Amino acid sequence: MKLALLLGAAALAALTTTSFAADYAAGAIKTMEIAGKEVLTDANGMTLYTFDKDTAGVSNCYEQCAVNWPPLFAADGAADEGEFTIVTRTDGTKMWAHEGKPLYLWIKDAAPGDTTGDGVGEVWHTAYE
Numbered sequence: 001m002k003l004a005l006l007l008g009a010a011a012l013a014a015l016t017t018t019s020f021a022a023d024y025a026a027g028a029i030k031t032m033e034i035a036g037k038e039v040l041t042d043a044n045g046m047t048l049y050t051f052d053k054d055t056a057g058v059s060n061c062y063e064q065c066a067v068n069w070p071p072l073f074a075a076d077g078a079a080d081e082g083e084f085t086i087v088t089r090t091d092g093t094k095m096w097a098h099e100g101k102p103l104y105l106w107i108k109d110a111a112p113g114d115t116t117g118d119g120v121g122e123v124w125h126t127a128y129e
Contacts, residue, residue: 022038022129024081024082024084025074025078025081025084025096026075026078026081027043028042028043028072028074028075028078028096029041029042029043029048029072029084029096029098029103030042030043030045031129032045032112032113034047034113034115034126035115037128038128038129039115039126039127039128039129040098040103040127040128040129041112042072042105044112045112045113046105046109046112046114047105047106047109047113047114047115047117047118047126047127048072048098048103048104048105048126048127049069049103049104049105049106049117049118049124049125049126049127050098050101050102050103050104050124050125050127051069051101051102051104051123051124052122052123052124052125053123054101054102056100056101057085057087057097057100057102058087058102059071059087059089059090059095059102061102061104062089062090067107068106068107069104069105069106069107069117069124070104070105070107071089071093071095071102071103071104072095072096072102072103072104072105073093073094073095073096074086074094074095074096078094078096083098083099084096084097084098085097085100087102098127101127103127104124106120106124
């Protein structure tokens, strides 16, 4: 039984690792093929989203919005990397952006590859590479 569990876990880890197409921003952002498209995800494979009410390099998602749509925070010392840039929020925290659009997670996505936030309120969209 233990061997079967170990083999299953190893197979799942191999599948998860190989499903990522690219690695950006020192591993904070990856791409994963979902429904035939290269979708941006966090390091754990959770789908990233953009918000129509943001402007280039400026997050407009705070308070309850940020509870439902957690920003993809950047680690201390993180630096811009090509089309992936750092946005400073009004509280001084730093988050990642893609082509100037701040990136967020969606609280209702339960597993890697979920895209349940796409189209919410007609202002949230899956972030694509």
